[in-house]
Amino acid sequence: xxxxxxxxxxxxxxxxxxxxxxxxxxxxxxxxxxxxxxxxxxxxx
Amino acid sequence: xxxxxxxxxxxxxxxxxxxxxxxxxxxxxxxxxxxxxxxxxxxxxxxxxxxxxxxxxxxxxxxxxxxxxxxxxxxxxxxxxxxxxxxxxxxxxxxxxxxxxxxxxxxxxxxxxxxxxxxxxxxxxxxxxxxxxxxxxxxxxxxxxxxxxxxxxxxxxxxxxxxxxxxxxxxxxxxxxxxxxxxxxxxxxxxxxxxxxxxxxxxxxxxxxxxxxxxxxxxxx
Numbered sequence: 001x002x003x004x005x006x007x008x009x010x011x012x013x014x015x016x017x018x019x020x021x022x023x024x025x026x027x028x029x030x031x032x033x034x035x036x037x038x039x040x041x042x043x044x045x
Numbered sequence: 046x047x048x049x050x051x052x053x054x055x056x057x058x059x060x061x062x063x064x065x066x067x068x069x070x071x072x073x074x075x076x077x078x079x080x081x082x083x084x085x086x087x088x089x090x091x092x093x094x095x096x097x098x099x100x101x102x103x104x105x106x107x108x109x110x111x112x113x114x115x116x117x118x119x120x121x122x123x124x125x126x127x128x129x130x131x132x133x134x135x136x137x138x139x140x141x142x143x144x145x146x147x148x149x150x151x152x153x154x155x156x157x158x159x160x161x162x163x164x165x166x167x168x169x170x171x172x173x174x175x176x177x178x179x180x181x182x183x184x185x186x187x188x189x190x191x192x193x194x195x196x197x198x199x200x201x202x203x204x205x206x207x208x209x210x211x212x213x214x215x216x217x218x219x220x221x222x223x224x225x226x227x228x229x230x231x232x233x234x235x236x237x238x239x240x241x242x243x244x245x246x247x248x249x250x251x252x253x254x255x256x257x258x259x260x261x262x263x264x265x266x
Contacts, residue, residue: 007222007223008222009231009235011236011238012237012238012246012253013238013242013243013246013250014242014243014246015239017240018062018065018066018127018240018241019227019228019229019239020061020090020226020227021225022090023091023105023106023109025061025062
């Protein structure tokens with residue numbers, strides 16, 4: 001979500017974390033499984 | 046007593062991950078436990094959106110991205126579910142898709158009055174939870190009153206575009222930094238964190254910044 005080459009900062013954290021770019025707010029690939037895991041935890045599945 | 050750790054956050058009012066990321070950052074800052082000074086900066090995701098966009102976010106996404114409405118519904122349901130995990134009740138059925146430049150101007154005005162954090166929370170809640178309109182001056186003035194700003198003063202500065210240059214300067218700064226998406230967090234001017242990260246990522250970066258500040262003092266003793 002960031003042009004790392006242009007960034008003056010040391011980037012930390014998950015580079016695939018959810019962010020909005022332009023008018024698109026992408027959902028990272030790992031989120032659906034995280035959601036399923038949450039539903040399993042809550043006995044919703 | 047040491048200075049608080051400065052955190053600069055680029056964010057847009059109509060960015061669902063920005064509100065989720067705000068909650069996760071707040072959680073991370075609480076885990077960190079030290080003094081933190083937060084400043085929000087403007088980022089416009091869709092600056093060409095009309096103030097009175099004729100349609101819902103569902104229509105907006107479908108038209109802009111060419112995505113089928115049932116797929117948009119799935120995406121919004123998933124974002125809503127993730128928001129719920131951090132205690133936010135997104136209500137996409139009542140969200141007013143709009144242009145956020147005036148909301149950003151209001152945030153700069155609120156900063157000048159020491160009320161930026163309160164205004165930011167109020168704007169995000171109005172947009173995602175309460176079905177408020179965050180594009181019109183009259184609605185923004187109404188909302189500003191709830192955090193302690195003067196209605197007439199708000200209307201005056203928004204109609205005069207008093208803070209428009211500050212908004213554009215923030216956007217230009219983001220571009221210079223290579224920031225392409227939001228939320229984007231800069232910790233103590235050193236560490237960049239992109240997106241709605243887990244709270245531990247924020248806590249870790251804050252702790253790292255603090256330890257680097259403390260290191261010279263420890264060496265000197």
